[in-house]
Amino acid sequence: MDYLCIVPRIPLDDKVEIVESLVQGGGPAATAVVAAARLGAATVFCGAIGDDGRGLQIVKAFQTEGVDVTGMKISKGAESPAAYSWVDNTSGKRSIVWTHGSAVPLAGADITAEQLQDVDVLHLDGHQTQAAIAAAKLARSCGVLVSIDAGTVVPGIDELLELSDIVIASKKFAEAYTGTSCVSDGVRKLFFGQRKFAGVTVGKNGSIGFDGENYFECPSYQVEKIVDTTGAGDVYHGAFAVAVARGMSWDVSMRFATIAAALKCTELGGRTAIPDFETVERLMNC
Numbered sequence: 001m002d003y004l005c006i007v008p009r010i011p012l013d014d015k016v017e018i019v020e021s022l023v024q025g026g027g028p029a030a031t032a033v034v035a036a037a038r039l040g041a042a043t044v045f046c047g048a049i050g051d052d053g054r055g056l057q058i059v060k061a062f063q064t065e066g067v068d069v070t071g072m073k074i075s076k077g078a079e080s081p082a083a084y085s086w087v088d089n090t091s092g093k094r095s096i097v098w099t100h101g102s103a104v105p106l107a108g109a110d111i112t113a114e115q116l117q118d119v120d121v122l123h124l125d126g127h128q129t130q131a132a133i134a135a136a137k138l139a140r141s142c143g144v145l146v147s148i149d150a151g152t153v154v155p156g157i158d159e160l161l162e163l164s165d166i167v168i169a170s171k172k173f174a175e176a177y178t179g180t181s182c183v184s185d186g187v188r189k190l191f192f193g194q195r196k197f198a199g200v201t202v203g204k205n206g207s208i209g210f211d212g213e214n215y216f217e218c219p220s221y222q223v224e225k226i227v228d229t230t231g232a233g234d235v236y237h238g239a240f241a242v243a244v245a246r247g248m249s250w251d252v253s254m255r256f257a258t259i260a261a262a263l264k265c266t267e268l269g270g271r272t273a274i275p276d277f278e279t280v281e282r283l284m285n286c
């Protein structure tokens with residue numbers, strides 16, 4: 001759950017008055033799955049929450065979007081995950097502090113082959129790493145594409161990256177993991193293991209991709225006003241997965257994800273302005 005405030009400036013040892021606030025479901029894979037649902041995909045989310053009020057809100061938000069929640073593990077008496085975010089009113093940039101809460105993490109055995117039947121893409125965000133590794137192995141054995149949002153260098157990430165067909169990293173991750181600040185070198189270094197596509201997102205500077213042969217550059221899509229960039233990466237990942245599942249090529253999938261992510265930035269919250277498929281399709285043809 002995201003607790004978001006637009007503020008005139010991000011204060012440090014100071015006070016400012018809130019311009020606008022919002023409580024909304026968040027989280028990298030969780031918002032990606034909502035984006036995929038909004039863009040017309042049938043979706044299932046697997047994650048761990050508590051049975052507190054926040055947990056109920058998290059589930060309700062998924063259900064409202066039509067996301068299947070049968071893979072949610074709910075721990076009695078536990079606190080659900082939360083993030084508190086301050087968004088700068090001028091730039092849309094933000095500061096975030098967050099907690100996993102105290103819910104029992106997913107175990108490998110919580111993900112079954114049955115759940116992966118008829119699935120095109122398994123999207124992971126690096127959280128719940130042990131379960132993610134087990135799920136990625138299972139997905140590979142079922143012929144399901146494995147995609148990962150590489151946002152944070154966590155223990156187990158090497159194995160997870162090895163197992164992923166699609167790795168799209170934030171610029172920060174790419175720099176930390178590959179040891180280079182040159183994104184075009186970084187994206188090539190992320191192409192290893194079982195990889196079919198590696199990408200790096202660079203905020204308002206767009207994204208780059210590499211499929212082992214071809215290098216792609218996709219500038220960001222220009223919208224009238226950037227209000228809040230929270231979840232831009234998450235929406236990019238969810239939209240990219242939808243595009244790939246629909247059979248779009250890598251570069252067209254990047255363009256599709258780029259437009260969806262930019263539109264997301266036009267309102268407060270990671271999920272508020274996620275567009276539908278027809279809207280993105282129309283803008284792609286403009």
Ligand SMILES: Nc1ncnc2c1ncn2[C@@H]1O[C@H](COP(=O)(O)OP(=O)(O)OP(=O)(O)O)[C@@H](O)[C@H]1O
Pocket residue numbers: 151169170171200201202203204205206207219220221222223226229230231232233234236257258259261262265
């Ligand atoms: N200011 C912006 N204007 C237009 N598009 C943007 C902007 N910021 C982000 N995007 C789009 O969203 C994509 C992902 O953004 P970014 O690289 O910031 O993700 P991230 O680092 O994973 O952050 P987070 O997951 O916290 O949103 C970018 O590649 C770009 O296409």
Ligand SMILES: [Mg+2]
Pocket residue numbers: 028149151170233234
């Ligand atoms: Mg991200």
